[in-house]
Amino acid sequence: MEKTKPVASSHQHKIIPIQLDATFFFERAVQSMNRYHYDKALKYFRKAVEYEPENPVNQCNLAGILSEMGKYDESNAILQDVITRIDPSMTECYFYMANNYANMEDFETAEQALVQYLEKDTEGQFLTESEEMMDFLSFELERPTQITSIKSREGLIEHDKARELLEEGKFVEAVQLLEKIVKKFPQFAAAQNNLSLAYYYLGYFEKALSTIYKVLDIEAGNLHALCNLAIFYQHFGYESKLQGLLQQLKKTYPMQEDHLFKVATTMGILGEHSTAFRLFKRILRTGDSGMDPALYHYAAAAAFNSGYAHEAEKLWQRAQNLDPKSDIARFYLSQMKSLQTSDKKSTISYQYHLPFEEQFRQLENSEEGFSQLIIQDPMVRSSFFWALRHGDRDTKLQVIQAFGIIADSEIENMLR
Missing domain, CATH: 1.25.40.10 (Tetratricopeptide repeat domain)
Known part of the structure; x- marks a missing residue:
């Protein structure tokens, strides 16, 4: 009797190969x-x-x-x-x-x-x-x-002042000081990094990019520079360069909290929200920043943008408990229902302040006076500068009108 040969099934399961790299x-x-x-x-x-x-x-x-x-x-x-x-x-x-x-x-x-x-x-x-x-x-x-010298202390006091100016939204003054520092200490990578960011905030994008390249010439593996470079690539639309750098950053496993935080925020800005959420959770679980309400907001934004609304709500509640005087977590908690049911998919900003439109509305109704808050509050001032550079046409017009009321030297320099 002739043996029947087995015939391969035409309904074989497709096997997805694993790329072992x-x-x-x-x-x-x-x-x-x-x-x-x-x-x-x-x-x-x-x-x-x-x-x-x-x-x-x-x-x-x-x-x-x-x-x-x-x-x-x-x-x-x-x-x-x-x-x-x-x-x-x-x-x-x-x-x-x-x-x-x-x-x-x-x-x-x-x-x-x-x-x-x-x-x-x-x-x-x-x-x-x-x-x-x-x-x-x-x-x-x-x-x-x-020990004969501590290299990183060279220009350190001036650099700390420049960082304060950046945090206060005084970008023109920061640039002026940072340019002096890097002229005196051209190998000072941290100062070069912050100078590139200051250029970016002021809209000098080509200068920002060339300054980052200088940092990487000094130190090819500088994580802060690589993260900044990825953001610049996104801004310029250099998609192929961005994807290559993004894969490099995803392979990084930062051991130090400040590096971990930098990679997490960069991933959020680049729209890699799931990666950002995983990294922010790791900081909250293992870091020393468990009492920082801003960190809980960053994690909440990453969670919401990743589709984990329930996790985001819990994180904003924690931020609210840590910073009860702030309106930020309270605002997002009040918007949870409308954000989830909206036909238009919303992306929450990682910046720890209210959306610009909400800030503008509250400032107009503030008893403290619209112009005084912009002058005195560095967070408000910084967000207005950001909106001027990155907002849509209507937003930019609102900012220019607000700045027209104040017109201090920093604002005059920005509007030139």
Whole structure:
């Protein structure tokens, strides 16, 4: 008898191939880290490095998880390779190494690594932590630490003043001060970063872009610069460049809260709301900013924009409890029903202030006086400048009319 040959079914299930690359294993590692499954995270980070061995971010991620697991020697070997071969601009590796050596109670070598960090790093990201470690090492070694200079302190007082001017919406003054700082200290990456933002707020977009490129020439892996660059690419409509940079940022797993916050806010601005929501939740869960109402607003905006209205409502309620005098959370809570039932999909701004139209309405009815609030309140002033640069035609006309009442020197410079 002839055997019947099996015939393949014409209704076979379609199999979607999995793209096994560095991004795939990085994402698996992050999931494992979030669940505190460090052994799995280590395995996945190792695979990510195998696929992209020259990527310094992957290497630092691997060094970070090794340090978390107490494998300090292996962690330091990787960090040393990054700083000497892969990307010498990543001076934060010296700080990570100092931490590892301190945990190994090799205080002499920890001190050497810490001094290298302080003398070479321009950003000052870990300056406070370094000073604390210096005190600890001095105690253990029973002598003061010998250090000739702290590179990140150069121009620091003037830079702090410039940051205050930015926060107050005094962008013209900020630009004038920052231009002086970077002329004197051209390697001061943080000042260059803030100068690029000030140019952007003033509408000098080409200057903003060229300044960011200068930062990346100084330090190719500068996370703040890369985030700013992504926002600029979006503004200019450089879609292909934006997508490439976006994928790079998504592969980043920031260990420090300020880096995590920068990536989260950037993802929100770029419309990657689900990623932003995941990162903001991580800050709230593991960071030191649990009492900051603004952070709860950012997380609420990301949640709402991702389609999680119930989560957003809870987060705005928390913001309201932390800042009961503010109208911001109260306004969004009052608008929840209309926002959800509206035919037009609404996107909530991540900025911690009321929508411009609502601010304008409240200011017109304010007993304190419309012009006095714009003069005295830096948040109101800053949002008006933002609306002037980025709002629609009707919004810009409203702002110009309001500024016409005040016409101080800062506003005159802005309108020229």
